[in-house]
Amino acid sequence: MSDNVRTYTSKERNMYLLGLAGQNMIYNIIGTGLYFYFQSVIFVPAMAISIFMAVARVWDAINDPMMGTIVDKTNTKWGKCRPYLLFIPPVVLVITILTFCNGIYSSSNSNLQNVFIIGWAAVSYILWGMIYTVGDIPLWGVTSRMTEVEKDRASILSLARIAAGLGGGVVLLSITPLSQFVGQKLEGVAGSTAKSQQYGFIIVAAVLTIIGCGLFQLTGIFVRERVQSEDRKLTFKDNIRIMWGNKPFRKQLISGVLRSPIQMLLSVAMTLMSYYYGNYFGDYMLYMIILGGGIFGGQFIAMALVPKLMEKFEKTKLFIGSTIMGAIPFALIYPIYKIAPQDLDKPFWIAVLLVVFTLAGAGMGALNVLQSVMIAD
Template identity: 50%
Template sequence: MDERLTYTKKEAGLYLTGLFGQNLIYNIVTAGLYYYFQNVICLPAMALGWIFAIARIWDAINDPMMGSIVDKTKSKWGKCKPYLLFAPLVVCVITCVAFLNGNYAVAKQDDNTVAMALIVAWAAASYILWGMSYTAGDVPLWGVISRMSEVEKDRANLIALARIVASIAGGLGIVSVVALSQAANKQFGESENAQKGFIVVGIAMTVIASLLFECAGLGVKERVPNSEETKTMKESFILMWKCKPFRRLMISGILRAPIQLLATVVMTLFTYYYCDGDLTNAFSNGKTFLTIVIVGGASFIGQFGATAVCPALMKKIDVKKLYNLTALSAVPMALLFVTYLIAPAELTKIGWVVIDGILLLFAGVGFGAVAVCQSVMISDCIDYEEYNSGYRPDGIFFSGQSFITKFSAGISSIISAYVYSLVGYSDVNIEKMNTAIANGASFASDFQPYSKAMWFLLTVPPAIGMAVAVLPTLKYEITTKSHSKMLEELIERHKSEKSEKA
């Protein structure tokens, strides 16, 4: 194989460094900012739900638009690299601005209607702008993988490594932004739900993550030639729908939408159910630390292990079959809620912790596998479309991956908003709960309607989503054998085109 057709180790390293930074920012916002809006400045549950829902659904629509723009881009660097060079700075500024808000609970106690409206408006505007700026970097970041190499094995390996790095950044971002912020609040001598720690830590982590994100733009090199043809935005949308295997993937991803509840609910549940409202307790109490390691670590190990072995498994099993097997992760997720129903206030006991850890381990395997398989299958769909039509839709098809994530997050926000509103987990009630817990109340025992709502959101909707998501892909058209033949012919076509131009 001609070495010019694939990336170097240095390029892969810089790409993965950038992807780590980008995913760290994503989780600072998805988990950290969500927690900040919900439990620190105490926005109303319905307002919070609809802010995230509207922003994410608009962002999901915006993704294919960005994909179309990427596909029409022609520069000396290629399609994707220009955006990777400039997006990190914009994302950094808007992420920092999102944390600089007022406190809704305080404004409501003071009966300051104007301040309440401004706080909600600031949260909505900053989050919507964040999503649009993030899209400008996210679509080309994933789309560039299929342009860095024509070697099928190298693509699959880089996608698997990217998913592993994304998981590490996700775990680090979800835990550290809340734990470090609460620790900082103590140093500042602030109350439990003060904002200063979140503002300082959120901004500091965002700046560091943005510098790492910039490494992708500096390091990547695009090798796969551009299609001479370009398409309008309308034509790009039509193309997404007409490509049958890609359409199946999109429908599958939408059906799996509730899985995004894991990202938004898990931090709040861990903080209150296991750590008595203060995540720093996990580092000062040995039993609590062991619990978090078992419960949180099990899911991470499952995801990490699945992403690591998927490239090897794909050599023996069709990626379609591997993807469809992820439906089995619905079983352990559903059983997690059963354990709560059996012992609603006792899941912190070591026996239940071990049982839940085992269930999360097997669920994590499914989550890790579906993430890798989805990216590989999208890359295969790009080759499929180029093979059949001569047009290579790198940007528009990988925008579909972002579309799935963000549309799913929007749907999940609506689900969580209604469930939280139903049980009264909102604005001043959260403030009262924080005060009660600080005075010795138990979240697991004294606030069971809240804990039940969180355990339900964390388990039941994601289980249903994982189970039904494979229905559209049962007849997925691309097999490993057919894709290998397509890719071989495409490589020969590219060589012929280069020879003709030389």
């Protein structure tokens, strides 16, 4: 390649992918771990969780273009995106850990105590989402400034999805089993099972967050912006108008909001599975690794197959099919339980659940790829 062509080095690419893996570790610490923590460790009422998570999703639809406008107006010696990648990871680290620092909701508490517990859960979760977005928009946006070669940009974005899946998968498979393992070791120190489980979760979440943010920080340190942006400056109103005027993007946005319950089903399903296997069977970690591995494996199988499927089928049809495929498996969990409530540890039913969770993961993995491609189109 000519020396005049401005593009990233292999070292930059690798550091960017490591950073993206770390950032997605943090995302799953909240997306998977925090939901379980709220519902099954500190017992925040499910209705309250549903309400403030729905509010957060709506706010995200406003916050994302707002952050895009801020990045667009940023001009520093480091570039537009890189300043955020340098300075946001430590802030994300702090707020991520703080979301787990809460009391335990209980009928023995005063009403005011429980209100504060729910209030901090809601405020910290929404605040985390805002701060995470401050790093997320520049992290994905910087790829257009790392290279002027379209092929290189497409290559790093395709690798980025794999890196993101790996980072998120590590947390998906490990955070709950490790937290419960550490919690069991702390029972003699904490004074109660509830407190020991809470401390176990806080410790594991903190360790994973430190690792994730450390990797995330690599992007700010090693990535360079080579491509200058156009002089045209867009206001927040301009971004909203362009975004809403883009019919395919508008459909994607609405679809994302409508599909948010499906994303929550993953956390609910893992919570139910962990409760069931944790209370009725001994090898809890083994079952969670098997079922979590199904989700993880399904995502990667789908991400590998979708590019081939797009050559034969319309993206819209694939998108609809993937949405259905991601939802139906979770709907099957309750009927499966009703059919064999005492036998879900048997090899046959473990195999059935593995298939169900693999299909659910495949649906989510396919949607991740299709959403990116359709927005890019």
